[in-house]
Amino acid sequence: MNWRQGGYFSAGLETDPELFRMIEGELKRQQNGIELIASENLVSRCVLAAQGSIMTNKTVEGTVFKRYYGGAIYADEIEALAISRACKLFNCGFANVQPHSGTNANAGVLLGLLKLGAPILSMNITAGGHISHGHPATLTGRDYTVTHYGVSRRTERVDLDEVRDLALKTRPRLIIAGGSAYPRKLDFSQLRQIADEIGAYLMVDMAHFAGLVAARLYPDPLIYAHVVTTTTYKSLRGARGGMVLWNDPELTQQINQGIFPGVQGSVMLHAIAGKAACLGEALREEFTLYNIEAQRSAVLLAQKLSAGGARIVTGGTDTTLVLVDLTAFDLTGDTAAQALELAGLAVNKNLIPFDQRSPERPSGLRLSTNAGVARGFGEREFATIGGWIIRILHNPSDLGEIENIRNEVSELCAAFPIY
Ligand SMILES: *Cc1c(COP(=O)(O)O)cnc(C)c1O
Numbered sequence: 001m002n003w004r005q006g007g008y009f010s011a012g013l014e015t016d017p018e019l020f021r022m023i024e025g026e027l028k029r030q031q032n033g034i035e036l037i038a039s040e041n042l043v044s045r046c047v048l049a050a051q052g053s054i055m056t057n058k059t060v061e062g063t064v065f066k067r068y069y070g071g072a073i074y075a076d077e078i079e080a081l082a083i084s085r086a087c088k089l090f091n092c093g094f095a096n097v098q099p100h101s102g103t104n105a106n107a108g109v110l111l112g113l114l115k116l117g118a119p120i121l122s123m124n125i126t127a128g129g130h131i132s133h134g135h136p137a138t139l140t141g142r143d144y145t146v147t148h149y150g151v152s153r154r155t156e157r158v159d160l161d162e163v164r165d166l167a168l169k170t171r172p173r174l175i176i177a178g179g180s181a182y183p184r185k186l187d188f189s190q191l192r193q194i195a196d197e198i199g200a201y202l203m204v205d206m207a208h209f210a211g212l213v214a215a216r217l218y219p220d221p222l223i224y225a226h227v228v229t230t231t232t233y234k235s236l237r238g239a240r241g242g243m244v245l246w247n248d249p250e251l252t253q254q255i256n257q258g259i260f261p262g263v264q265g266s267v268m269l270h271a272i273a274g275k276a277a278c279l280g281e282a283l284r285e286e287f288t289l290y291n292i293e294a295q296r297s298a299v300l301l302a303q304k305l306s307a308g309g310a311r312i313v314t315g316g317t318d319t320t321l322v323l324v325d326l327t328a329f330d331l332t333g334d335t336a337a338q339a340l341e342l343a344g345l346a347v348n349k350n351l352i353p354f355d356q357r358s359p360e361r362p363s364g365l366r367l368s369t370n371a372g373v374a375r376g377f378g379e380r381e382f383a384t385i386g387g388w389i390i391r392i393l394h395n396p397s398d399l400g401e402i403e404n405i406r407n408e409v410s411e412l413c414a415a416f417p418i419y
Pocket of ligand 1: 103241
């Protein structure tokens with residue numbers, strides 16, 4: 001039989017029933033549950049189409065209009081479009097949209113700007129830092145000499161005096177700001193001053209607040225940082241992947257070569273098409289409204305949880321992220337997350353500053369309004385969700401109560417359908 005008669009170019013996922021069942025299951029899970037995980041979001045049908053497009057067939061390497069392979073006319077146009085939209089959105093001179101992930105963006109920048117073994121200074125994980133900022137289990141932890149700063153015990157915010165002390169003591173070549181579980185504004189101007197005192201680069205990883213920066217609802221790191229990295233699938237509400245932004249033309253070659261050939265080979269053009277699509281959406285007025293609602297809803301969710309007896313780390317949030325300390329409930333993050341998942345509320349367990357517990361059984365939960373607001377929720381819905389969370393935190397093993405809430409969650413989801 002001719003293999004083309006088997007529907008190779010025409011039949012879809014249904015030709016693989018085993019895989020089809022799993023992806024359908026995940027679709028139902030996303031439709032019928034509330035996503036509160038801060039590193040997730042719900043993309044538009046347009047981003048989905050771009051990322052699932054035939055661009056996956058094309059292989060290119062190198063930078064736009066300087067490829068090693070032919071047939072790159074549309075590949076070049078798409079990558080150039082993503083770059084120009086990124087530069088316009090963040091008001092910066094240069095962008096590299098090739099990183100397959102946030103981790104690769106960070107690794108590529110460090111590889112491009114630093115020598116092997118160079119000292120770096122970044123935020124520790126319990127304070128909210130990210131594993132790709134020099135954790136010993138990662139390549140960045142192996143390749144550089146890493147010192148971490150934390151947060152103040154009293155305010156749970158970055159202590160700039162500590163950062164300056166450690167910078168003067170360890171003379172890092174690069175300082176990293178920004179993390180995965182830090183809900184507050186950062187003072188980029190002060191951080192840049194510290195970097196300048198010792199002649200270090202300042203790198204800001206804005207993965208969790210890039211959307212707010214784009215909407216001008218958070219301090220702009222590009223004014224102060226030498227280089228800014230981000231993911232595109234969290235607060236930017238878009239395609240899976242990462243991105244690097246900067247202004248100084250002197251850094252262009254080092255950064256681009258750090259990404260390719262430094263840490264990556266050929267480009268994922270379907271992901272870049274998805275990035276172009278999400279950056280196009282982010283340039284529209286609607287994206288500002290989305291971020292205003294996400295930020296407002298997060299403030300309200302924090303208030304609601306606090307009124308219900310939970311302690312909010314730092315006392316609130318400036319972003320769309322809320323970090324909850326469960327100590328008052330005599331509950332660990334893993335148990336709470338499991339109970340919440342049974343009710344259709346997806347969250348992640350998280351360390352809190354100065355956590356005495358392990359990452360597997362930490363004292364906290366991390367929540368975000370990003371995905372909920374993408375499906376149309378606002379303050380009203382997040383007030384309701386906050387109420388459900390508190391009820392479950394009080395009765396994590398009451399299966400009847402969880403079942404009641406699960407039904408209410410399904411009803412709310414049905415009122416805000418996705419896909
Ligand atoms: C999520 C995140 C990353 C890593 O992104 P991956 O795409 O998972 O590699 C990097 N930095 C920060 C601050 C993040 O929150």
